[in-house]
Amino acid sequence: MFGEVKDIKTGEAIQNFDGTIKKGIRVSIVPDFNDSGSPVTNQKGEVVGIMNYVFKERNNVEGNMIPINWFKPYLDSNYQPAAQR
Amino acid sequence: MDRRKFVKSAGLLGLSFGLGVAASPIFTGSHLEQQARLADEEFLRNLGRVLENRVELITEVEYREESKLKKDSVSGGGVIAGNCVLTAEHVVSFDMRGLQTLYGSLSLKDFKKIRENTFLYQFVLEKLVKDRESDMAVFRLPEDYPKSDYELRLADSDELKVSDKVYLIRERKGIVR
Numbered sequence: 001m002f003g004e005v006k007d008i009k010t011g012e013a014i015q016n017f018d019g020t021i022k023k024g025i026r027v028s029i030v031p032d033f034n035d036s037g038s039p040v041t042n043q044k045g046e047v048v049g050i051m052n053y054v055f056k057e058r059n060n061v062e063g064n065m066i067p068i069n070w071f072k073p074y075l076d077s078n079y080q081p082a083a084q085r
Numbered sequence: 086m087d088r089r090k091f092v093k094s095a096g097l098l099g100l101s102f103g104l105g106v107a108a109s110p111i112f113t114g115s116h117l118e119q120q121a122r123l124a125d126e127e128f129l130r131n132l133g134r135v136l137e138n139r140v141e142l143i144t145e146v147e148y149r150e151e152s153k154l155k156k157d158s159v160s161g162g163g164v165i166a167g168n169c170v171l172t173a174e175h176v177v178s179f180d181m182r183g184l185q186t187l188y189g190s191l192s193l194k195d196f197k198k199i200r201e202n203t204f205l206y207q208f209v210l211e212k213l214v215k216d217r218e219s220d221m222a223v224f225r226l227p228e229d230y231p232k233s234d235y236e237l238r239l240a241d242s243d244e245l246k247v248s249d250k251v252y253l254i255r256e257r258k259g260i261v262r
Contacts, residue, residue, distance in 0.1 A: 045131025
């Protein structure tokens with residue numbers, strides 16, 4: 001399933017339709033219930049984020065993903081060089 | 086050199102340069118096709134790595150509700166990166182559904198979580214991070230978990246720009262490992 005990046009809110013939090021506050025990268029892919037935790041890649045097939053929520057704003061429905069860079073500090077240090085060519 | 090000869094020489098020189106550039110491998114269609122093919126190959130190769138490392142997680146929970154001991158489970162996807170499993174926090178956390186308020190979720194019943202374990206197949210995962218605010222969860226794989234030879238490639242998400250193409254790699258339905 002493919003789409004494109006719509007908005008990047010990695011610093012500034014945004015309020016979702018259910019009142020929860022979210023940060024992340026908004027994409028035009030609308031995930032379904034089973035898609036939470038699924039990887040999202042770029043055109044090279046490299047993982048750029050982890051899908052987490054449906055984001056609704058007025059008539060607009062998009063997906064929200066957690067940027068992969070947020071996970072990197074927790075990864076094993078010897079994994080990083082292999083991942084970043 | 087008179088003006089007519091100069092213009093003619095310059096024209097021929099320009100034409101030969103133009104033909105040379107057009108015929109060079111950098112600008113030929115075949116080279117562009119080759120570039121596209123290589124890009125597709127890289128995408129497919131990396132996609133294979135993502136599929137190889139995409140996993141399903143099951144979280145089992147024991148909790149006390151109104152003084153009764155109960156059990157339940159939630160499941161969802163994740164991805165293996167090195168010796169860690171990355172996923173979203175709400176995928177691996179069980180919580181009572183309550184009223185959403187400005188100050189967070191307000192449960193209507195007396196609910197107390199006693200135990201919560203996340204499994205990958207039969208392996209219990211060690212929790213490294215579970216952060217509700219960022220919705221991030223990271224687990225460490227056990228030592229005896231069989232590692233894949235095809236490690237996931239991670240991009241730099243800070244380089245993403247609006248209108249960049251992205252692909253969601255969904256659950257592999259019907260495929261059991």
